[in-house]
Amino acid sequence: MKIYLNGDLVAKEDAKISVFDHGLLYGDGVFEGIRLYSGCIFKLEEHLERLEFSAKAILLDLPLDREQLRKAVCDTCRANNLENGYVRLVVTRGPGHLGLTPDGCGPGNVIIIADDIQLYPEELYEKGLKIISVPTRRINASALPPAIKSLNYLNNILAKIEAKKVGFQEALMLNDKGEIAECTGDNVFMISKGVLFTPPLDAGSLRGITRGAVIDLAAELNLPCREQALTRYDLWTAEECFLTGTAAEVIPCVEVDHRKIGDGAPGSTTRRLIELFRKSVLTDGVNLSE
Numbered sequence: 001m002k003i004y005l006n007g008d009l010v011a012k013e014d015a016k017i018s019v020f021d022h023g024l025l026y027g028d029g030v031f032e033g034i035r036l037y038s039g040c041i042f043k044l045e046e047h048l049e050r051l052e053f054s055a056k057a058i059l060l061d062l063p064l065d066r067e068q069l070r071k072a073v074c075d076t077c078r079a080n081n082l083e084n085g086y087v088r089l090v091v092t093r094g095p096g097h098l099g100l101t102p103d104g105c106g107p108g109n110v111i112i113i114a115d116d117i118q119l120y121p122e123e124l125y126e127k128g129l130k131i132i133s134v135p136t137r138r139i140n141a142s143a144l145p146p147a148i149k150s151l152n153y154l155n156n157i158l159a160k161i162e163a164k165k166v167g168f169q170e171a172l173m174l175n176d177k178g179e180i181a182e183c184t185g186d187n188v189f190m191i192s193k194g195v196l197f198t199p200p201l202d203a204g205s206l207r208g209i210t211r212g213a214v215i216d217l218a219a220e221l222n223l224p225c226r227e228q229a230l231t232r233y234d235l236w237t238a239e240e241c242f243l244t245g246t247a248a249e250v251i252p253c254v255e256v257d258h259r260k261i262g263d264g265a266p267g268s269t270t271r272r273l274i275e276l277f278r279k280s281v282l283t284d285g286v287n288l289s290e
């Protein structure tokens with residue numbers, strides 16, 4: 001496996017950075033998770049824009065511009081002969097002193113890992129996932145905007161651990177008002193009376209690229225979509241529910257907090273959206289052969 005590290009493609013064993021990097025010491029840095037489907041890097045421009053926005057929000061100067069980032073991602077996929085997989089693009093604050101201040105840190109490390117992925121088995125896309133809400137709340141948007149995809153995921157990791165400890169693979173995270181924010185690595189959608197609902201970004205959700213893709217697909221299906229505050233009750237009594245994320249794609253959710261959603265099987269609209277999503281990933285992006 002070849003890893004991109006600051007302009008070089010190096011063997012996995014040689015991909016090393018300083019222990020003084022604030023990415024390691026403080027989670028100070030930004031990242032993206034991107035998918036490659038049959039040689040097409042799905043929504044690459046949207047991911048690069050989100051990376052740029054995350055970097056801007058934390059006052060981190062990206063060492064590469066848009067074109068250089070695009071080329072680096074494509075080169076890494078090609079160097080690994082990857083046609084399908086997952087690309088992790090990371091930019092750290094860089095090595096510095098032991099204090100919190102980023103003054104004197106840098107240059108930031110740009111790391112790109114391109115590898116295989118299978119987050120959930122295919123069976124779960126047919127049968128649906130069961131999730132549970134957990135005590136750890138999504139971090140308040142005024143403390144740390146959830147739109148920033150930073151290297152600091154401890155909030156989500158704690159929620160994930162809580163779900164796993166009680167036998168669930170994914171956790172539903174609420175914000176400090178008790179509204180639904182998102183899952184630990186996925187956005188949440190529900191369908192009720194012919195309308196698609198998802199929490200607004202200020203409820204504590206990441207501006208998911210898959211979320212955006214699904215909102216666009218819903219428009220194609222003439223399915224009205226509303227971004228509005230949702231409670232657990234709304235979700236428990238919904239007809240359909242599904243999660244979206246780069247790794248999970250669109251996955252049906254058939255049980256929330258031990259309440260069956262609809263009749264307990266993936267809903268017909270969810271299945272239609274999965275079908276459309278799977279088609280769109282083959283064309284909606286940057287093609288490696290170009």
Ligand code: PMP
Nearest residue numbers: 185186187206208209210245246
């Ligand atoms: N929320 C969180 C906290 C995430 O980390 C992610 C990405 N894994 C998502 C939502 C989904 O976003 P995307 O569709 O861009 O992967």
